[in-house]
Amino acid sequence: MKISADHRASPSDEPFQQAWVWLRLLTSGDAKAWDVEGFERWLHASPAHESAFRAAKQQWATLKPVAGAALRRMPDAVAARERGKQERSRDLRNRRAFLAAATGAAAVAGVALVYPPAGLWPAAGEWGADYRTATGEQQALELAPRVKVTLNTQTRIRRQGAGGETTGIELLSGEAAVDIDRPATASGGRPFAVVAGPGRSLAEDGRFEVRNLEGKICVTCIEGSARVEHPLGERRLVAHQQLIYDGGTLGLASTVDPAQASAWRKGELVFNNTRLAEVIAEINRYRPGRVLLMNGSVRDMPVSGSFYIASLSEALSLLQRTYDLKARSLPGGLYVLS
Template identity: 30%
Template sequence: MVALSDQAIDWLVRLQSDEVTDLDRQAFVDWSGQSDDHMRAARDAQALFGAVSQTETAQDWTGQEAALSPNATIPINTARNTRRRMPGSMARFGTRRFALSIASLCALVLAIMAGAGVPTDIWARWTAQYSTDIGLFKTVNLPDGTVAHMNTASAFSIDFSNGVRRVDLAAGEVIFDVAKDAQHPFIVSAQGGEAMAVGTVYGVRITDDHVNVTVREGVVEVSTGVGSSMRLLAGDQAVYHDGRGPQTGGHVDLAAYGSWQRGKLIFNNRPLGDVIDEVQRYKTERIVIARDAVHDLKVTGVFEIAELDDLLDTLEQAMNARVVRLPLLTVIY
């Protein structure tokens, strides 16, 4: 049975379609009014979207021509059971295509494949106590009662001794629902820094040469041994690099944070380059953007992780771009 939260998101995605009707809108009102749980799911879904894609904003796109520029926001939406294409506003983004010569494409492919190498975190995932493969998720119950929600390509080991519960995050992202134990602090170590809590919910993510710490509930103290530590409350985020003190990462939309736990990725006016970087985490093949003008286009939408190929297929319809699929490589230009 599909969860109410997913049904609510599917409703909001449907309401953003150019083909939405008054009957659809009334049907959503009727669905929301079925019970308090339905109403709560509808409110949570609207909060999850936040500024991502309010239905009024989506309707504003109908009948308008969107300028194809780095500042243009392109709403693209996919959701479970919403597989049909929405040609309205997508079709209005120019039809001009840029040709990439066979020689140039071959040179690009060879350069990419020569530098692809082996993923840097593969050894960490092989040797850690707990790990997930690319595109997979896992929930782990730790010995102290803490629940660890592991995202794609993640790895960590634990050492619960000497009065401290210590986790060594080697790769990826994990959200920890920490069991309360005031006598034994819970510490996540990653790339030279630590995030300490007693009983809370927070996530730690390694991305290239920096680490993000995001607090969903409670209080977390972040330190690197360089400069002062930083105390985070619910909704706060800190970022640090190895050998540098933590810096504020701003306030996080908690309704959208950790959406991957529900099998979704949510983007609000994000450059396509950032979107592809995020999608890359869930795909084994290499995805490369070969043209800067495409790299900077803004994307807004809710996407099913299990159907990310649909996102790539939609690019040609929604953007002035082409997608070329090769063995182990996808090129967007």
């Protein structure tokens, strides 16, 4: 069958279903070099494949307004996600089995709601956010007297309050900076709280930042002091101190460079002997699409320097030359370094 230029893929089309399998794999973090090569062969094998891959991202974007309602009708969605983590590794060992398992349109829809591809919409646990930022976006909010909250890229928060006043936020994912002016009276003011995961951070004045990525929370005190409360105990941070916690651990305070920690507020990313794999992961938070580092021999190489967020393409070119990598640009904003 001839594919006309205005052909639109539908969820019942086999190429469309295959496109979502490839998109999920390439954005899962489990893709290997041969997966990328296989994707390129599939993509260029037929105009229908290229059309289906473009349509996949466009059509899934239309689910965003209704996905929340769909999830409410799927009480086992979160449990399914945990089961999927265990099953995904086994399924990926057999590409044919993996492709067959995700062939049905209904299966693809359910998977994509729980595993949002390429960050097109929030994951199941992040619905209900009052404020959110897109990839590469930052947003400043005045949520309470004396309090300014700045949201970094890919950040979602929910307001918390009492008596009609906002007393804090819940950081569902991403990164937020809190600036609190000193109270006008010596009696002080009500502390502002940031809940993230199992803990919360509070301050009455000063500046602190909280980052919540994949269940690991990092709290950095820039000015003044902050108190971190956790089921395992309580910590007090003073200026230029940072700690990390998650569901099972509460770290000790360590000294950090506030200029490096807050560089994103000035439009920069600063790295100091950071693993290349971690640098790529950070760039992915700010860049539409996804960068895939397929060369395992350079993943642990140290990177030091600063990059402008507005010029991440130049940063990627520099990393490519520095580590003698090959670069390929693929549809959907995929950029492969191998």
